Amino acid sequence: MDVGLFFQCLVNGLAIGGIYAVVASGFTLVLGTMKIFNFAQGEFYMLGAFVAYAVCEVLHLNFVIALIAALLAMALLGVVLQRFIIRYTYGGFFHTVLATIAFGMIIRQTTVITFGKTDRFVYPLVKGRIEIGDIMMANDKLLLIFLGIALIVLLHYFLKLKLGKAMRAVTEDQETAGLQGINARQIFLITMALGCGLAGISGAVIAPVLAATADMGHAIFIKILLVIIIGGMGSMPGALVAAFLIGLIESFGYQFFGGYNELILLCCLLPLLYFRPGGLLGRPLAIPQ
């Protein structure tokens, strides 16, 4: 494999891995704090991409405004989901999960009805590529890597702030956090907003590279589940490592195996699960059954 192709695969893998990492971080936050699977995470990601399309191509505004719009809109929608639906599901874990799935379906179907099934393209922010000798790296993918890492770093420092510490406290032990004066309900709303907002902004970020399609929600949700399974449920560092790993395996796998790369992914995954059932870095989370 020549150097140029190797670097191309590397850049692609890191770029897509970064996006998986951001979306998976949002998912893991919600999973860890509220102990629920937000099945609509993929749909928030998709809607973020469509919001970016709407802002950029329909309203003809700046791409940065599109990013902020996606973040805020998805955060708001996440709060709606939490406040009006999840709060009232008393039937148990499965009921909450199915409610999020239903909400995600509503989002997806409404998007399809509004925008139609054609792919929507967003004008790319940067074009061209960097060439160092034989190595060619596409600029937009490099921007993806940059934005992905930027978001992860921002999230990391956010979790060190007072609000972030409150979120981590609720994740650890909800009751004791309450004794410390942390309002768990408020934290849930903020966590949900953050998780969905992250998904939305990822969708907006990736919209110039991959088009805004109706099925991107499903596609990324499968990958997020893989990330969570490999990385360990509820483990943030595990999710990050697993996300980049999956991105790289996907990218290099596509070079060698074409359409079969998903199957290869599954085959890599199964032995890993056999030897480390808790995931790479995670302690398996005790989800209430």
Next chain:
Amino acid sequence: MVKKRLLPIIGVILVLLPFLVRNDYLLHLIIYMCMYSILGMGFSMIWKNRLITCGQAGFWAVGAYTSALLVTRAGLSFWFALPIAGIASALFALLIFFIALRAGPLVFFGMSLVSSFIVMEVLGSVEFFGGWEGLLDIPSPSIGSFVFFTKTSCYYLVLCLLLVNIIVYYALYKSRIGRAWTAIGSSVQLAEAQGIDVYRYRLAATVIACFFAGVVGAFYAHYQNLLIPTTFSFILSIYVQMYALIGGLSYFIAGPIIGAAVMVFLPEFLRITEEFQPIFFSILIILIVIFLPGGILSIVQRVPRLSVILSQIGKRIGVLQ
């Protein structure tokens, strides 16, 4: 669950159904309802063990494609392909879940979802399986010179499958295996402390459920006479979960049947177009989750009180003794 006295009446209605319902389109819907009930009951069996599976569509697909390929490419008779399709699906389930089940219920769920997605991708991408255009010209089943071509004949076929399914599940639920499942469903830790091998019973439940999913998949392939990979999508697995939820999660046999009936016929009666169906189902699910978590059949629990009230009224009026 169903009153024993009612069974013969229900049996007669089921047998005479094609003649009571003279509409071919309605029969088509009823056949779909039966197929979906079988899938839903598979989900319920796995749910009884406190596991959530999101992969019924994938195993349905495995059975369908196995049977279709065996009959079209290898020239096997449908009646042999049917059980082989079930076994293929069961083996596939065994392969994936014997590892995934060790890692816990969340990983089980994730793997069921992932495997179903990958099944659809592989079936679409690989030419041997017909690619995204699917397999065409799958012959209908036949016994001798009689071909199961009409909706009525296919209805009887699927009815037999459904009844066999119900009888087998009922027998299993009443047996030692069923009691072990109930124990696991109540409390996994207590079951383990009692010495029940939770892993083995859960694996058994999964494999049995996927076997029947494969069998009904084979029927589906030969009923529709064509297979398209996009039918077996992730959404279908979600719908299977919805059948169980709408009917009532604690009713393992009747629940999915009621749920499938609701989800097949309600959109028809309300004339809801294809586009809006997922929105309709989603809103229905959210309403049921918030207001009626036990499902439709949980209303039945309130009926005894109703009959007591009615008999009280009857005594007051002097009609009853």
